Amino acid sequence: MKKHNFYAGPSRLSDYTLKLTAEAITDFAGTGLSVMGISHRSAEFKDVMDSSIEIVKELLRIPEGYSVLFLQGGASLQFCMAAYNLLDKNAAYVNTGIWATKALQEAKLFGDITEIASSKDKNFSYIPKGWEKEVHPETSYVHITTNNTIVGTQYKSDPDVGVPLVADMSSDLFSRPVDVSKYALIYAGAQKNIGPSGVALVIVKDDLLGKFERPIPKMLDYRTHIEKGSMYNTPPTVAVFACLKTLERYRQLGGVDALLERANIKAQMLYNEIDRNKMFEGTASVEDRSNMNITFVMSEKYKELEPIFLEFVAARNILGIKGHRSVGGFRASCYNAQREESVKVLVKAMSDFEKRYK
Template identity: 45%
Template sequence: MTRLYNFCAGPAALPEPVLETARNDMLDWHGRGLSVMEMSHRSKEFVGIAGHAETTLRELLAIPDDYAVLFLQGGASTQFAAVPLNLLPEGGSADYINTGQWSKKAIAEGKRYGAANVAASAEDTNFSTIPARDSWQLSADAAYLHYTPNETIGGVEFHWVPEVSAPLVADMSSTILSRPLDVSRFGVIYAGAQKNIGPAGLTLVIVHRELLGRSRPGCPVMLDWKTAADNDSMYNTPPTFALYLAGLVFAWLKDLGGLEAMAELNRRKAEKLYATIDSSAFYANPVELPSRSLMNVPFTLADPALDKVFQQDAEAAGLLNLGGHRSVGGMRASLYNAVPEAAVDALIAFMLDFEQRKG
């Protein structure tokens, strides 16, 4: 079987060594005579799998002991509601930074539970920039500030961590584990797994323990972080197979040299693709240079009529899922951890050839 190069924004590529291990474990995990999918989540075997995954993640991110690590269901979109339900008191307000489609969805959900103040927005630049910090209009009594460090659709990214007095809440679905991170600067970090962690169905929440126990009356028990923390993510059945695979991904990252090594690789992949786009009159990237994402690289062709031809020819060349999001069109290459540098090299070679043939 020949595996092709997958540039999907999510569910995204998984490391081949992880898939090979999962394949070998599928029918018989470590001689137990059953698969991980068939284990009780309260068995000593699965509790060990979950514990090892958390320990490895804590090592990778140097997560302080005063933070709880939760493995939940529902995707990052469920956390759009969980954040205000856990942190925003009734009648309170919270600040949000709007840098794209995922920020907008978080804001819309926040408004269901209180005053969601849009402290800054990049909508006037069609989400091609990050609003300058000195332009933000922050609330004096905000319960938290929410932002999306990387927007997968528009391909814009914060390359700095905001300094604010309120607890900082970040949707890191598309950047977590792609580079080192100072967790202690955040109140809450949450992320859907399907980009850099593992398969869809698992959601990671890292929350400072002092923020637990603040949920408002009426918060569903399944969205209360304290419930999950008090039960080691085992209040109900977690997404067991996804959590098992995430643990394998964490171990794979550790074996590669950790997040510093991954950051160097990811930067190199992105820089060579951006260089190809910028040196061409046939391709263009709409994002200002300081705000360009290392994970998601959108680009357009000089003639949009060639978009479908580009995607068809790319797929024939073994380059999958390069179409841009339906809301913006064009192309997008997602360069998550499991996308090898060879995939980027193959994409660049194809782009140069396509330009020569069609330009």
């Protein structure tokens, strides 16, 4: 029976990625060896790493002067590495959710942190506006979280901040075009839009590194990984291979412009139903709604039906829509590999639920 997978991460991978990765686990690039059991220094694996980096550059139209890295430790290690490598005395953080808060707290180990804006007053249901003009010109960088996976909010454009801009794009990288030239550093855990967990993708502007005196452990220094082409130590070979297949698939589909169109269609179908169906309501401010993580609750009158709705959708093989405990209700994650068909099944379940219980 076909499952409709709405998990927030790890999340659905395309059939293309799964099929080719499964094949490479038994016979990788015609070697007769598994991609799990061949040296990362082999010519075949080196080609996987190099091609992955090249496709990232192509898909995101990354200008000269940036390096692309495949690292370990997830996005959470990047909370620390970003500050370790780029924070001199002060940095400014925009606090838009639990992940942004974690990034900010980690950076406090390395310098003074200004929380330049926050949407905590309304349970992070919106993206703060107008803070850009308050950025101090001497601050090392401003950190934003472009898509807030838990609360379902998303920046709709790349902010202009006048100082280096650092972004956690874990849950929306490759879902839309990004003007990389505006950023000093972009990072993303792979397990939503790039591949399996175990890899973090990092895009870093080379000339911002090594600017001030701070001893940095080798593994946490971006320069180590740049110099060694993401092969300073043994990379997670299977995960990187699966990322390459996902990136190839993005290229086949027409790149980030086409992916944005697909994401908009899926998200709009769900938001239309949320707005039409009086049993449900969205939790994110309308202009900041994410097209990756669609969050909603049962409206006040029907609140007690939330567990019943979860059972109702489970019977239709809809999985992973229980909301994060800090928001409650439901979250339908619609990353690039989400199928339009699954979104239609969820929309139909919502309208059938209305017919049955309203």
